[in-house]
Amino acid sequence: MQPCLSLTLAELPPMLWETVKQTLASALPVSEYSLWINPISCVRETQQMLEIACPDRFFCAWVRDRYLKLIEASLSSLTGSPPAVLLTVAAAPQPQQEANGSGQLRLPGMSKFKASVRSLHPGYTFEQFMVGQSNLMARAACRAIADADPSFGNSLFLTSGTGLGKSHLTQAVAHQVMLRAPQTRLHYLTAQQFSAEMVKCIRENSMEQFSGKFIQGCDLLLIEDVHTLSGKTKTQEELNNILDYLIKAGKRVILTSAVAPRSLNGVDEDFRSRMTSGLVTDIKAPEYSTRAAIIRHKAATSCLSLGDDHVHLLAEHLQGDIRRIESALLGLRAKASLCNTQPDTDMVREVLEGLVSFDQGGRGKRLNGETIRELVSSQFRVSIDELLSRSRKQAVSFPRQIGMYLTRKYTEESLANIGSLYNRDHSTVLYAIKAVSRDIAQKSSVRQQVEMLTDKLGTQQPGALD
Missing domain, CATH: 1.10.1750.10 (DnaA protein, C-terminal DNA-binding domain)
Structure with missing residues (x-):
């Protein structure tokens, strides 16, 4: 066996850091190396010090926690007297104006970012969301995150049953950000879409691009229905890593679920902890006053004239999710259009009969x-x-x-x-x-x-x- 050779700094090629990177490239997965090692640049090399720079301070902290010992070990294997490693943050280049005259500032070499969002309902805005005791906290937190206001923190886990407004609020955030801060690197998708895209990238051997899109190209991440990731270990692991970086980097994150965090089955505990490291709140079924406000608002937007007694009838009996209210108002609008008249009490009763239970006398049951x-x-x-x-x-x-x-x-x-x-x-x-x-x-x-x-x-x- 040949003895291990120790080289001094003077005997090594001029760029010591490039030699270290080659060593790390063979020791790390390609995607991991591309994301965390390749972007690091060498600032200064001396016999006493190797100064390397990361893109930002959060990136720097990540590398220090996870790769510094590996870097130092690589240096020790290359030279008997390894220099000390100093991690710094790269100086930010001066921004330059867009050539198209849009007024949007962009860093040199960066392509214009286009928000990655699923289809948005045009009516799912903050202005169209009716606030009540059942959703006050959720609405306030979403509005704060949309406005980059740290009052409620940067991470939100929002849970509710179906039809209570969590998708409305999430899309309202997307609408608000795209309107007020279009330069924000926004990604909005369902957990199922995230999983499907990840599987596709694994098959195409392009996971470094997939991870980089969220880690290095995201200011605001909105993911709906994370409860559907139950049992999907690989997807949980990938999303956990992304959340870890984004949350530590101070980026904004909103996750929604139909199941409360403590009741999520088939979910890794570390992933559960990461998802709920910020504010956790829920949306409950609307109380009577909120239901009445929703009915009045939606009736007005549908050009339906409803008296207070009609609103009371609907609000009293259409309990639970808001979709039942929308269904009732749609039925009223259709009947009123066919009859070429505004809804009356008989018409309201007729619509309600298709949605709630009544006794033989045509009266709504008190049982609830x-x-x-x-x-x-x-x-x-x-x-x-x-x-x-x-x-x-x-x-x-x-x-x-x-x-x-x-x-x-x-x-x-x-x-x-x-x-x-x-x-x-x-x-x-x-x-x-x-x-x-x-x-x-x-x-x-x-x-x-x-x-x-x-x-x-x-x-x-x-x-x-x-």
């Missing part, structure tokens, strides 16, 4: 999620606060599951709305329904309790639809 919750609380001697708590005691969890089961069976409440009644998400509601259904089939005691409660619910007096 709150009524069932109160009955369960009374019969099992468990307070409402206990049903809303995080307690997993059998004396609390069992009545809670019964309440969810009965609400799903005897009302028109959505899964998300049922979950909000018990401070849970829709996946917990689904589990409760399955558990109670199984127990009814297997345990006579549970079946008898449910039948007794059902009888009591049947004695509820229906309230007039007015």
Whole structure:
């Protein structure tokens, strides 16, 4: 075996850093080398010091944490007396004016950035979003991120059931940024689109371009429906790395999910922690006052004239997701157009009959999620606060599951709305329904309790639809 040779700096080629890069190129994956080593330039070489520069301070911190020891080890293998490594930030070049006279400033050598977004609904803007207690925090956080206001932080995890407005808010951010700051490098896509694009790049052996697009070419990342990444280990790993860099670099990130973070199954814990490192908030089903405001606003934009009694009818009975309200107003608009008249009470009732349950007298049923919750609380001697708590005691969890089961069976409440009644998400509601259904089939005691409660619910007096 030949002895290992140690070279002094004077015996090495003039550019020591280029030699180190060649060593690292053989030690690292191509995509990793292209992203983190190749952009580094040598500023100064002496026998005592090797000064290398990174594109920005966040890039510099990343390299220091993950590659400095590897760089130092490479130097030691090349010279017996390796110089100290000094990481600095490259001096920013002077910006130059766009040749097309648009007035947009751009760094030399950079191509004009075109925002990467999925299709945007023209009506999904902040101006068209009705604010209430159920969505106040979510709306404020999204507006702050759109305006680059750090009041709510730079990272947001937004969760809600379907049809409650999380896509509206996310697209409102995109609309606002593209209007007010078109130079922002914005990427807006679904988690499924992210995954599909990543798979395509893996097949085409172009992962360095894929990662670089988000890491080095993104100021604002909007990804919807991250719950669909459950079980997709490779995609989670790639997105986790991207989020790690963007969040540490102070970039803005918004993630949305139909499932609360703690209930995400098939998700790596490090990925879960990274996604929720900023503000986590949700959108609940709108309360009566917000539903009424939404109805008035959407009716006005549809040129529908609705009286206060009509608005009350609709807001009282169209609970849950907002799409039911939109469906009702669409039906009213169609009927009013056919009859060449403005909606009246009979027309409103007729539309509601297709969306909510009524008794034989044509009156809306009083039975709702709150009524069932109160009955369960009374019969099992468990307070409402206990049903809303995080307690997993059998004396609390069992009545809670019964309440969810009965609400799903005897009302028109959505899964998300049922979950909000018990401070849970829709996946917990689904589990409760399955558990109670199984127990009814297997345990006579549970079946008898449910039948007794059902009888009591049947004695509820229906309230007039007015």
